[in-house]
Amino acid sequence: MSEQSFVAEVKKKWQIAENTFAFELVGAEGTVLPKFEAGAHIDIVAGQNLTRQYSIANDPAEDNKYVLGILKTANPGGVSTAVCTRLEEGGLIRLAGPRNHFPLNEEASFSLLIGGGIGITPLLAMAHRLHAIDKPFALHFFARNASTAPFYEDIKDLPFFDKINIYLDESNGNPQLNLQKILLGAETGSHVYTCGPNGFMNLVIDMSKQVMPEERIHKEFFEFVEKETVNTAFEIEINSTGQVITVPENRAAIDVLQENGVFVPRNCPKGICGACARQVIAGEIDHRDSVLPQMARDQGYMLLCVSRAKSERLVLDL
Secondary structure, three states, rough: OOEEEEEEEEEEEEEEEEOOEEEEEEOOOOOOOOOOOOEEEEEEEEOOEEEEEEOOOOOOOOOOOOOEEEOOOOOOOOOHHHHHHHHOOOEEEEEEEEEOOOOOOOOOOEEEEEEEEHHHHHHHHHHHHHHHHOOOEEEEEEEOOOOHHOOOOHHHHHHHHHEEEEHHHHHOOOOOHHHHHHHHOOOOOEEEEEEOOOOHHHHHHHHOOOOOHHHHEEEEOOOOOOOOOOOOOEEEOOOOOOOOEEEEOOOHHHHHHHHHOOOOOOOOOOOOOOOOOOEEEEEEEOOOOOOOOOOHHHHOEOOOOOEEEEOOOEEEOO
């Protein structure tokens, strides 16, 4: 593990849908959990080079716990399957983070939170925060049916349940038509936040672009999407030392940096967790990730595990 981690204890575990479980995690042995923001995720560290990211669902004001919703996947050797199958109340788990690449714009005139399946998880934290600061919002939750809708029973007790709209394929019709009604009826200045299966998110994003500028559309991806591109070699200059390192066309920047004694943390195979984000002082970045928010890109951050350079050299703030 290349980033500082800590141990949490499972205080509560309960089933929230078919093959889907919620875990309430608290600090173990006096550990104080790091605070998190709405939209943030935490890493579960299951072993060397075996780390996966999970969104935090509870109210960010609850600084003594994290609530995660985890779908048990079909992969028998995956982290999600192991956690759902083996981790019980009283058990210990190693975490890293939290980090937030899906931040909430609290100044938006209206927030449309649109989640599909387990993608409701970060949107619940956002709804808690918006409710706490008395900002207008609506949460639109899509699922196949009630038995596969995570947190379906839990959300009925939330103080903002009147702002939650549930769409079940078996009873509420075509998701595309429902999304069209939601987006065409969006208030002026609305921001859209979406999380869920890639196909669902792409549909939300494409439809949102028809009614609002792209900078008001926010998404969370936990799955790296490979892009068909041509790689070229480039140089990285370390600002603090002046060291110049060449990144060959067939190598990732983070690997070459570490081989040359420049430590940069990483917590996932590539392009998902955001742990290796570093700021570029000079040079043009070729962004190839799916997680960095536009604000971070505007500030010059790049993910060194997948992104490259459009210019001959990048100067890193290291």
